[in-house]
Amino acid sequence: MDIFLQQFQDIKWEQIVFTCTRILVVLFLAWLGMVILRKILRKLEQRLLTQSKTAGEPPSESEKRVETLIRLIRQAALIVLWVTTILILLKEIGVDVGPILASAGIVGLAVGFGAQNLVRDFIAGFFFILENQVRVGDVAIVNGTGGLVERVNFRTIVLRDLGGIVHIFPNGTVSTLSNLTNDWSAYVFDIGVAYKENTDKVIDVMSSVGSEMKQDEILGPFMLEEPEIFGVDKFDNSAVVIKGRIKTKPIRQWQVGREYLRRIKLAFDNAGIEIPFPHQTLYFGEASKPIEVALLEKLKGEKVVT
Incomplete structure (x- = not known):
């Protein structure tokens, strides 16, 4: 005690x-x-x-x-x-x-x-999300592979391409990231017309088609402004190429662009503007007769024999 x-x-x-x-x-x-x-x-x-x-x-x-x-x-x-x-x-x-x-x-x-690779992936994923570089629902090109972004995690980015194939990229291995639908999108087009056409007239027709689309009840709200027609971009082998761009809301550029091209084809047909296509000429040398003449002579010879 x-x-x-x-x-x-x-x-x-x-x-x-x-x-x-x-x-x-x-x-x-x-x-x-x-x-x-x-x-x-x-x-x-x-x-x-x-x-x-x-x-x-x-x-x-x-x-x-x-x-x-x-x-x-x-x-x-x-x-x-x-x-x-x-x-x-x-x-x-x-x-x-x-x-x-x-x-x-x-x-x-x-x-x-x-686990240095795992830590690298987490740190890269943190900054992807913090800086809002890519989001779920964006269309992006990651390391040369494009697709719809289905998930953005702290370790991986998951894309699904047009064919339905799922591509998974660890965040630490992403060297190039191109976001096609950040804030706004654009559809860039190159339209070729024949050399005989008046390019000023062609540009006027293209501008009028764009103005009509901007007033459309369905497609108009998707377009941020009327199409920009940059003008003659280059002289191709069989066409004069006119370049332009349509600015749209994110991920709407393909829907608007396809409809614009459809309407351009109809407008060119109505205005008589030719959209050229590649041509090839067969040449057999100076000693050879043209193929049409040779065929006619062959047919005549067969008739005489019969």
Whole structure:
């Protein structure tokens, strides 16, 4: 009994109270840090949503992108906060955290070497989403392969091409990324007409077709402006090529462009404008007769024999 009393009297109550107070202060600061972090992330989320709305991004896509970003930042910040808090608490109760930090550093180094490609993919994916370089529903060309973007993850980008084939690209391996439907799209066309045609008249017909399409109830809302006719672009083998462009809402360029070409063909037919096609001439040399003459002589010879 005396031994227990002696041990009880040897306890340094002041140090215990001081240590408990420090632990409570650390826990309070950790809780306060979580509250501040939530407020900062909430304001950041509202700001990103406002910027996306101003840029004209669809609300569903912007909410999904911002939610993914905020969740990733929250998880990373909470992990750092609680790991730091636990290490401080261990130190307060007398645990030497030096060996723990050294062991964690060695393990982290080993994992970093083994999973460096995975970490690279995650970092690249984070910036893809943060900078809004590509979204679900965009048409993009990734490393030379084009298709519709079906998923944008922190590790991969998933495309489906026109043939239905799914292409998966790790974000860290993406060297070239071309987004065909970011903010607005364009249909670039090259229309060839015969050399005998008046190019000014041709351009007037093309402009009138574009103006009619802009007033169309169905296709007009998809067009941001009337088609731009750049003019004569080059002299081809059998045609004078006129280049132009139609600016449309994202992913609507092919629908508008196909209809424009259909109407151009009808307008050219009505105006008598010739759309040339490749011609070939057969030549048998100076000693040979033209093929039409040779055929006629052959037919005449057969009639005489009969």
